[in-house]
Amino acid sequence: MPNNFTLEDLKQKLHDGQHKLTPRRQLVLQIILDRPGEHLSAEDVHYILREQKSEIGLATVYRSLELLSELGILQKIEFGDGCSRYELNATDPSTHHHHHLICVKCGKVTEFDKDLLEDLEAHIEKKSGFHILDHQVKFFGLCKECRE
Amino acid sequence: MPNNFTLEDLKQKLHDGQHKLTPRRQLVLQIILDRPGEHLSAEDVHYILREQKSEIGLATVYRSLELLSELGILQKIEFGDGCSRYELNATDPSTHHHHHLICVKCGKVTEFDKDLLEDLEAHIEKKSGFHILDHQVKFFGLCKECRE
DNA sequence: TTTTCTGCAAACGATTTGCATACAC
DNA sequence: GTGTATGCAAATCGTTTGCAGAAAA
Numbered sequence: 001m002p003n004n005f006t007l008e009d010l011k012q013k014l015h016d017g018q019h020k021l022t023p024r025r026q027l028v029l030q031i032i033l034d035r036p037g038e039h040l041s042a043e044d045v046h047y048i049l050r051e052q053k054s055e056i057g058l059a060t061v062y063r064s065l066e067l068l069s070e071l072g073i074l075q076k077i078e079f080g081d082g083c084s085r086y087e088l089n090a091t092d093p094s095t096h097h098h099h100h101l102i103c104v105k106c107g108k109v110t111e112f113d114k115d116l117l118e119d120l121e122a123h124i125e126k127k128s129g130f131h132i133l134d135h136q137v138k139f140f141g142l143c144k145e146c147r148e
Numbered sequence: 149m150p151n152n153f154t155l156e157d158l159k160q161k162l163h164d165g166q167h168k169l170t171p172r173r174q175l176v177l178q179i180i181l182d183r184p185g186e187h188l189s190a191e192d193v194h195y196i197l198r199e200q201k202s203e204i205g206l207a208t209v210y211r212s213l214e215l216l217s218e219l220g221i222l223q224k225i226e227f228g229d230g231c232s233r234y235e236l237n238a239t240d241p242s243t244h245h246h247h248h249l250i251c252v253k254c255g256k257v258t259e260f261d262k263d264l265l266e267d268l269e270a271h272i273e274k275k276s277g278f279h280i281l282d283h284q285v286k287f288f289g290l291c292k293e294c295r296e
Numbered sequence: 297t298t299t300t301c302t303g304c305a306a307a308c309g310a311t312t313t314g315c316a317t318a319c320a321c
Numbered sequence: 322g323t324g325t326a327t328g329c330a331a332a333t334c335g336t337t338t339g340c341a342g343a344a345a346a
Binding site: 076078080104117120121127132136142143147 | 226247249268272284
């Protein structure tokens with residue numbers, strides 16, 4: 001399992017904000033954990049949960065995803081397809097900051113880890129005085145399959 | 149005026165797709181042209197037009213912005229604030245591909261032109277076989293004013 | 297008990313669409 | 322005259338919220 005936080009960490013984080021680690025929230029998180037690299041939307045998560053007979057309201061899915069994002073467990077991302085998607089917000093620097101490759105033909109979203117943006121970020125900080133905390137990088141183009 | 153296409157180009161592009169360069173479409177485009185670096189939403193454009201006594205339906209604004217984006221005149225961008233925004237899609241390589249610096253405190257969006265992503269793109273193409281056509285880069289952080 | 301959590305339905309806000317009319321070639 | 326554009330209102334769709342009951346501390 002590619003998560004780099006413990007259940008205890010999570011409980012602590014929730015507790016600090018006067019929240020609880022409820023069964024529903026664990027279910028929602030587990031769906032994301034089980035599908036690395038999948039960028040699920042709230043409706044996706046809801047659908048998967050219903051499929052596995054876990055009855056849970058769509059509003060609760062939204063609220064759980066929102067909460068987990070606020071805690072930094074998940075990362076909310078937008079691919080311009082009209083809905084928010086979520087992925088695990090890895091805190092390990094080696095996996096953090098991966099880039100998304102979005103195929104404009106088939107719509108497939110793949111990931112690419114290597115982060116070569118440091119130079120650019122340093123340059124920007126120096127020139128503009130803007131202190132960068134995070135970034136989102138999306139590349140649009142044609143995936144290997146669609147090129148052929 | 150920072151546009152690098154002529155009215156004739158635009159007319160031709162529209163004509164190729166069996167569309168017309170109507171007065172309304174010109175109005176919408178002009179609003180964007182007059183405000184470089186402003187990232188206006190459809191409602192922003194609609195509001196500005198009403199202010200200057202140009203009566204035009206909101207749906208028409210949406211349709212015009214959509215059409216101009218399809219033609220590559222405008223670029224549709226998402227800053228995660230719940231609505232699509234539009235900017236001029238400069239075709240001049242020296243101004244193309246500017247990055248957005250989004251302040252997480254005051255919400256201000258500024259631009260930064262320098263494009264140092266070439267190395268990264270070359271690396272990705274080589275490693276993944278993904279052919280990159282365009283990219284979107286957003287940096288989140290604190291602007292100069294909010295740091296103080 | 298007091299607080300948080302959940303489900304449901306209603307509300308919401310950005311965007312799209314159906315349709316009748318107006319315009320352009 | 323034929324096809325495209327437009328305005329308006331209604332519909333749509335993802336998301337949020339109000340509220341009442343359920344669960345947890």
